[in-house]
Amino acid sequence: MLQQLNDANRQWWLHWENTANSSGGTPAPAGGVPPTWAAWLNPRPEWIEKQTEYYRAQLDLWLGLVGAKPAQKLIEPERGDRRFNAPEWEDPLFSFIKQNYLLTSKWLMESVSAAATDEEMREKIAFFTRQYVDAISPANFALTNPEVLKLAKETQGESLSAGMQKMLADVQKGLITTTDESVFEVGRNLAVTPGAVVYENDLFQLLQYTPSTDKVYEVPLLIVPPCVNKYYIMDLQPENSMVRWVVEQGYTTFLVSWKSVQPEQGKLTWDDYIEQGVIRAAEVVREITRREKMNVLSFCIGGELVSTAMPIMQSRGLDWFExxxxxxxxxxxxxxGDIKHFIDWKLIRSREPMLEQGGVVSGKELARTFASLRANDLIWNYVVNNYLKGKTPPPFDLLYWNNDSANLALPMHTFFLENMYLKNNLTKPNSFSLCGVPIDLTQITLPTYVFAAREDHIVLWRSAYGTTRLFKGPLRFVLGASGHIAGTINPVTANKRNYWVNEELPADPEQWFEKAESRPGSWWQDWAVWLAPRAGKQVAAPKKLGNTKYKEIEPAPGRYVKERVE
Incomplete structure (x- = not known):
């Protein structure tokens, strides 16, 4: 059974290796130093000195294990590395295994830093070397993890048997289980803010939420979430739902619920997401509320869709956003950030022959790519817990949402990668066109609130700060603590973390941060103060959702968000 789990774990590594390869990366095979990277290592004197130190440390480690000299701790895990926290790792044999691994990992990473190549290639090699190093940790294999062996003995092998069953189930569904999924259900305890679907087409459903206050601001709010995952990251459980909180502040709130792309929709383009998505949703909001303008709140790739829609709307005289x-x-x-290591011209070229006939980029493939950016936390931690120990991870709504992925159309996604990531065309006025209109973000003069998260590994905050150099209207930049999701979805009621504000916007983000003021609690408070003056006066809340033209189709959260990627 131990060997089966050991072999199964190795297969998981090969699976993730193939995923990275298909996304443009070149990780190493399990079982040795990456052969194609060895040629990059530069035998300069300082590198040879590091290698000599490594061999000396390994010799001392071995002599300590066999008793030829006193055993000593030659290396400790980095701060925050919890893989070796259990007391079982202090056993002489497993302490040797642990330190051997840590010494080798350190040597590999230092070798990469001395690679005789340019900075871009050195970063890429370092990233995939770290992926390799994380994957071959002795904690990830049954035979070299003392916690796994102890638990197997205590349970008479039941933990291994349970782990095998969990692994087979995850292989079948194509994703690692990161939370107890039996606890959650969309529409039952997730995405439960009252409302209704008031419009739908083949691309999205438009939700309108039921007012919870007698008075509402006259200017409605349209929320455009990312299309990569489901919208309910903004409407999790009631206590941490941003949507519910926004409604409670007195906003007539609408939200776009993107449809997970089906095979027959495989020819959808970025133009379609603008024309039949952002612009169409805004048009319906105007017709229902009978208001000329609306405020728009966007998240992640949803913000890129809205930003690229605005030059098109300006060219048509559609001054709809406040x-x-x-x-x-x-x-x-x-x-x-590190996502760049999965995006290159090789990936784009491999897709070009398929663009005309269309296709679907699997949401599961995208989820695996994002998980690999934090492999120890989002992959190997659960490999050990689920497959080697046979345990079920605790319930966590954020991780349930994280695994509830959505498909994208191949042409739309490829256009996004090529023009935004590889060519960085959004910073180059009129370098490309959408819906027949040259795109120039420097012509956007709308009041804009930009939020970034300091520990975000998907949208680096310094990169998000770049918007201050593009848009020409009044702009406020606010930085929150924590990461991409936890930093953004930070309820006021919890009063956790902090955020930074600075009224000045110097060109250098580091200069902005140096003079920024730290404030306790959720950044939502600051945003609410900023938004209120732009929301008009307070009027009586509407007594019904939709109108005579756009009637209620079904209760929120609607059908589209409940569709699961198989």
Whole structure:
């Protein structure tokens, strides 16, 4: 059974390796130093000195294990590394295994830093070397993890048997289980803010939420979430739902619920998401509320859709937006973070022959790519817990949402990768066109609120700050603590974390941060103060949703968000 789990775990590594390869990366095979990277290592004197130190440490480690000299701790895990926290790792044999691994990992990463190549290639090699190093950790294999062996003995092998069953189930569904999914259900305890679907087409459903206050602001609010995942990241459980909180502040709130693309929709383009998505949704909001303008709140790729829609709307004289809020949105892709290692011209070229006939980019493939950016936390942690220990992870709504992925159309996604990431065209006025209109973001003069998260590994906050150099209207930049999701979805009621504000906007983001003021609690408070003056006066809340033209189709959260990617 131990060997089966050991072999199964190795197969999981090969699976993730193939995923990275298909996304443009070149990770190493399990079982040795990446052969194609060895040629990049530069035998300079300082590198040879590091290698000599490594061999000396390994010799001391071995002599300590066999008793030829006193055993000693030659290396400790990095701060925050919880893989070796259990006391079982202090056993002499497993302490040797642990330190051997840590020493080798350190040597590999230092070798990469001395690679005789340019900075871009060195970063790529370092990233995939780290992926390799994380994957071969002794904690990830049954035979070299003392916690797994102890639990197997205590349960008479039941933990291994349970782990095998969990692994087979996850292989079948194509994703690692990261939470107890039996606890959650969309429409039952997730996405339960009252409302209704008041419009739908083949691309999205438009939700309108039931007012919870007697008075509402006269200017409605349209929320455009990302189309990569389901919208309910903004409407999780009642206590951490941003949508519910917004409604409670007195906003007539509408939200776009994107449809997970089906095979017959495989020819959808970025133009379609603008024309039949953003612009169509805004048109319906105007007709239902009978208001000329609305405020728009967008999140992640939803912000890029809205930003690219605005030049088109301007060219048509559609002055429909009062203000724009961008939550963790990257428009300047000069430094996109580690995701860049999965995006290159090889990937684009491999897709080009399929663009005309269309296709679907699996949401599960996208989810695996994002998980690999934090492999120890989102992959190997659960491999050990689920497959080697046979345990079920605790319920966590954010992780349930994280695994509830959505498909994208191949032409739309490829256009996005090529123009935004590889060419960085959003920073180059009129370098490309959408819906027949040259795109120039420097012509956007709308009041804009830009939020970024300091520890965000998907949208680096310094890159999000680049929006301050593009838009020409009044702009407020606010930085929150934590990461892409936890930093954004930070309920006021919890009063956790903090955020930074600075009224000045110097060109350098580091200069902005140096003079920024830290404030306790959720950044939502600051945003509410900013938005209220742009929301008009308070009027009586509507007594019904939709209108005579746009009647209620079905209760929120609607059908589209409940569709699961198989």
């Amino acid at each position: 203000s724009l809020t961008l939550m963790t949105v990257i428009l300047d892709h000069s430094e996109p």
